[in-house]
Amino acid sequence: MSPHPILPLPPAPADDWALFLDVDGCLLEFADTPDAVVVPEGLPAILERLRERLGGALALVSGRGLKSLDTIFAPLRLTASGLHGLERRGHDGEVRAPEPPPGFDGLLDEARAVAAAYPGAVIEDKGVNIGLHWRRAPAAADALRGFAEAALERLPGYRLQPGDHVLELRPGGSDKGTAISAFLQEAPFAGRRPVFAGDDLTDEHGFVVVNAQEGMSILVGDRADTVATHALADPRAVYAWLASGA
Numbered sequence: 001m002s003p004h005p006i007l008p009l010p011p012a013p014a015d016d017w018a019l020f021l022d023v024d025g026c027l028l029e030f031a032d033t034p035d036a037v038v039v040p041e042g043l044p045a046i047l048e049r050l051r052e053r054l055g056g057a058l059a060l061v062s063g064r065g066l067k068s069l070d071t072i073f074a075p076l077r078l079t080a081s082g083l084h085g086l087e088r089r090g091h092d093g094e095v096r097a098p099e100p101p102p103g104f105d106g107l108l109d110e111a112r113a114v115a116a117a118y119p120g121a122v123i124e125d126k127g128v129n130i131g132l133h134w135r136r137a138p139a140a141a142d143a144l145r146g147f148a149e150a151a152l153e154r155l156p157g158y159r160l161q162p163g164d165h166v167l168e169l170r171p172g173g174s175d176k177g178t179a180i181s182a183f184l185q186e187a188p189f190a191g192r193r194p195v196f197a198g199d200d201l202t203d204e205h206g207f208v209v210v211n212a213q214e215g216m217s218i219l220v221g222d223r224a225d226t227v228a229t230h231a232l233a234d235p236r237a238v239y240a241w242l243a244s245g246a
Ligand SMILES: O=P(O)(O)OC[C@H]1O[C@H](O[C@H]2O[C@H](CO)[C@@H](O)[C@H](O)[C@H]2O)[C@H](O)[C@@H](O)[C@@H]1O
Pocket: 022, 023, 024, 025, 026, 029, 030, 031, 032, 033, 034, 035, 036, 037, 061, 062, 063, 064, 065, 124, 126, 131, 133, 135, 163, 164, 165, 166, 200, 202
């Protein structure tokens, strides 16, 4: 992918940063299914070195759940927010995570039954969230959307979260911006310059927060509708940028 037409490249990571990193489409290339992603060789070591250099002030801020992040980056267990801000594991290792409402398993089975008619469609069990994916089954998009809209009526406090070839059923009340704000009130993030890199619309909430604190927001890709201050072309460019500071 070519660099963004307007936004400048970010400088190399600096010692006084609090660094927040989105995962899919930023650290990792997209894959056909959530489980098929590949962590580039060398990336875990780069993240570890950077975390050390920043005094621990590095966190993943993802739409994935913490369990999925830990599986992907094992044996690394990073400070992280999952489920678009709903879950958070601070530097102290303490986890804050909501519980699914009663009867949620039944809804998951109903979603699987809808997806079964479209080979390639994937239902992702994310605990309190359900991800309805159609990357390998574009014809499933309307049926999955229809299911999600109808399910909302049975889920007080839930809303729909659009993503890249995915729609999620999720509780409201948090986003990547609230997660970054919470980290920034705690050691070792507090008092540092916040920097957040991400590719998706959900990352814009985080961009707003770091911009408001004289930080730096880095769009991965060339999407036009962004408040980001800087840009990198793709996950390969993100890898090279992180490596330059590790
Ligand atoms: O906030 P992120 O870390 O970028 O996570 C966003 C979603 O990423 C995953 O789905 C996306 O990536 C999959 C693997 O490349 C791809 O198959 C899917 O089409 C994408 O939407 C993850 O599965 C979701 O739970 C995250 O919300």
